[in-house]
Amino acid sequence: MSPPAPATAAPNPRLGHEAVVRAVEALLRWLKHHPSPAPEPIYLLVTLKSAPVRRFEHHLRLPLSPFPSTFLVADRLPDDLPDDIELLPSSALRSLPAGARRGLVLVDRRLKIPSGGKGAKGRGRVVPVDLADPAWATSAREAVCSVELRVEAGTCRAVRVGHAAMAQAEAVENVVAAVEAAAACVPRKWKNVRALHLKAPESVALPLYSAPSAGGSDGAKDAKKEGAARVEQGRLKRRKK
Template sequence: MAATTAAPPPPKSKLNPKTVRKAVNALLKWRNSENPDLVDSDEFTYLVLTLNKIPPKSRVNAFKIPLPHPLLPESTQFCLIYDDRRTSNLTMDLIQKRIKSQNIPIAKTLKLSKLKSDYKSFEDKRKLMESYDCFLADNRIVELLPRCLGKVFYKNKRMIPVPVDLGKKDWKGQVDSVIESAMLSLSSGTCSVVRVGRTSMSGEEIVENVVAAVEGIVEIVPRKWGGVRSFHLKLLESFALPVYQAVPDETMEGGKGREREVVKDENKDMKEKRKGEEAELKKAKRGKNAAE
């Protein structure tokens, strides 16, 4: 009988949870001291990934990284864009029955044909984007959406529709997977930003999400840990705190100087997203006041 070959052990993580915990505590302490008016509000915690090299292939759809603590609240408003072409077997009646029977939090269903006809202008697309927290898309039409939705959606990577397979019966499982995951978009550059927590979570919950996100991201990026230059953690308006940095190589893309430029660029990019985040906070507050 031939001897079986044991599977190689998984690569040892280079992330120290203690470093993550210190960064999370520092960010929460900074927020409470610098912005006391926002203590009772909720905002995202971001993980900034910097790669050593630009990914060889661009990918429009984001990778889903499972997290132990869901990012999206129960009040999340989903919009589903579906294929209503002749080759599709979907009807509005069928979709509504499936949503109701599986208790799926989809607030709006939008036909591909209606998307093309009713949302032609930039302003129409912007209003659509701001009306819902997250967008889902029939995986058969994903390649058609960049032209239909335009730059307003795809520049703001967190609003890119997440593909779902409507040919499967378990729609709720797929939507739950979106709620319970961080979304990683590897862009045409070396940097990506991933939402990994909310300030309404406990510090330890954020730490656990960060650790899970890092481990999941490392499995996706080219060369795994060998392809990662750094991970930083930040809030919308805070400094980016390092939680992992590879040994600096002065000969690689400018070494330490390049690293500082990357973080500076990410801080600038995060400020550009402030308007959208503030709109989300205002929307949440309106909902809370209405409930009271």
């Protein structure tokens, strides 16, 4: 379920393409030596210099899907189900397999998504789809390459940009696109970006960018710790659920 990748713009000089390549290469190498039943997600940690006055939310469009797999939870088989989507019964909503929790989960709008219980939370992403709409597959393909950047409190947020099974060039392409999209939509744009890091749930945060005023400062170190803590907190919540 991979749509044609759009042309990738040249990376911003602030970012440094070589820094992205080194970080992605190191992280993928680390993930290879720490395998898991389902491919681990890769996160971009975006740290701002100052938090937005109001709640901030924006969808970032990536060239490639950051999810290793896509699942459709439905009790009826669509006529045009793509070959790369695995069909799951409605009962799977109560306890999704590990692969589904790491991937993109499409749910038939006619089904009720449980608000609690095992498997109800901690999923990669859940998107309702209307199977009666002939264009449902097109909408699903758009959702596959869309990730959410949301800042409610604090200055750091984790955005999913890839997974452990991606090729290095694919991961680099997604990271560069995510950085440019994030920097373009946050308040005051690049002027408000303090630091960028790349991280898997269990890995250290690898630096991609640090604003000149934040280089080596305690604020940058605190931002890095805050971002790592947010990813770790999310991982622990998924385990508890």
